[in-house]
Amino acid sequence: MKAHHLFLALGLVTAxxxxxxxxxxxxxxxxxxxxxxxxxxxxxxxxxxxxxxSIASTTAEIAWNTxxxxxxxxxxxxxxxxxxxxxxxTEDNQTTLTGLVPGVSYRFRVTSxxxxxxxxxxxxxSFETSKYGIGPVREHTLQTHSSLVAEE
Numbered sequence: 323m324k325a326h327h328l329f330l331a332l333g334l335v336t337a338x339x340x341x342x343x344x345x346x347x348x349x350x351x352x353x354x355x356x357x358x359x360x361x362x363x364x365x366x367x368x369x370x371x372x373x374x375x376s377i378a379s380t381t382a383e384i385a386w387n388t389x390x391x392x393x394x395x396x397x398x399x400x401x402x403x404x405x406x407x408x409x410x411x412t413e414d415n416q417t418t419l420t421g422l423v424p425g426v427s428y429r430f431r432v433t434s435x436x437x438x439x440x441x442x443x444x445x446x447x448s449f450e451t452s453k454y455g456i457g458p459v460r461e462h463t464l465q466t467h468s469s470l471v472a473e474e
């Protein structure tokens with residue numbers, strides 16, 4: 323009985339190590355043909371560290387971290403009063419959201435697609451598009467102007 327528990331514990335440690343290293347650590351008796359793909363072994367995990375790189379009146383550039391098992395990402399976004407979210411897929415860990423409405427608050431989230439398995443959605447991230455139709459907001463700078471009052 324103790325040997326059985328030891329074997330189960332060894333199997334659990336081996337499976338956890340395989341998830342950490344992204345390579346199956348299987349007993350010699352098993353061939354690689356029987357190794358489950360990483361997404362099934364470890365789970366297909368959602369992206370994190372979502373960020374908005376730039377915002378304009380009708381577009382927003384967004385990005386997130388790369389997930390090692392993902393072959394694609396599903397991006398879902400919606401504005402304040404949207405009836406249904408807009409959905410797109412990409413192979414990159416960044417994309418530009420288009421067709422946005424000026425001065426509206428948006429939320430987006432991303433899922434990893436790992437073959438036939440899709441992760442849970444990431445935590446949502448929010449941003450607001452530019453209200454006045456100006457170009458992308460990448461940095462905030464303050465400029466001062468000299469007085470236009472003529473000296474006598």
